[in-house]
Amino acid sequence: MEQGPDADAQLPVGVAPVAPPAASQIFGDRFGLAERYVAHLADTGVSHGLLGPREAPRLWSRHVLNCAVVTELIGQDQLVADVGSGAGLPGLAMAIRRPDLQVVLIEPLLRRVTWLQRVVDDLELSNVVIERGRAEQLWDAIGPVDVVTSRAVSALDNLATWSAPLLRPGGVMLPMRGSSAAADVEQSEKVLAAVGVTGADVVECGAQWLDEPTTVVRLTVGRPQRLSKSGAASKKSKRSRRARL
């Protein structure tokens, strides 16, 4: 079978791919910032190992645009935590597109945190802060936030267990998932209920711009619950529930 022209293509490190026309429509007057972000990804993002070299030609389509369109699901002026940001995906792409959002990038690895801070400083993004740590270690340090996003961090049940306690009551988790999104929700049903999820649906974003729209699971969390390692509601959750009664 003949392969597409870019199937094995790589760009020399430091050379950013050309932006597709949709990029300027998606980012509007923030397009210049998005271009600078892509330049960082293509350069030190690749040379420092945050992204594989094969990702360079598709930095726009598969990464930055795919992530930026998730903001379609986020209301004005919301506080967002992005769990496991890595090279800032989706958190930085969202913060660039939507300066009204306040975005907290959560990332445990020092090397990634250092890289993220350099990019945020260079782009002078005043709506981004970076917290080093695992999401489940930061429940009392961050938030409560309106929305938690994530991409490629863990299985949905782990992710929900780590993310839900960062949310305010009625907040929303938006994990980006692939074609298995609906099956993931079904398989994680018990854990989702235990962390307080009261509504789940699978939605697509960016269909008007992207050949492959982004699939996101939208999970509304009525009263966020902390689970212990065994999966039971923790003493702290039980205590705070009693205090509210």
Ligand SMILES: C[S@@+](CC[C@H](N)C(=O)[O-])C[C@H]1O[C@@H](n2cnc3c(N)ncnc32)[C@H](O)[C@@H]1O
């Ligand atoms: C495969 S990378 C994905 C990075 C980025 N979200 C993306 O899509 O390119 C997974 C990231 O999640 C981070 N991570 C793993 N467990 C985590 C946890 N419990 N809390 C926060 N981040 C975590 C890792 O350090 C890593 O940077």
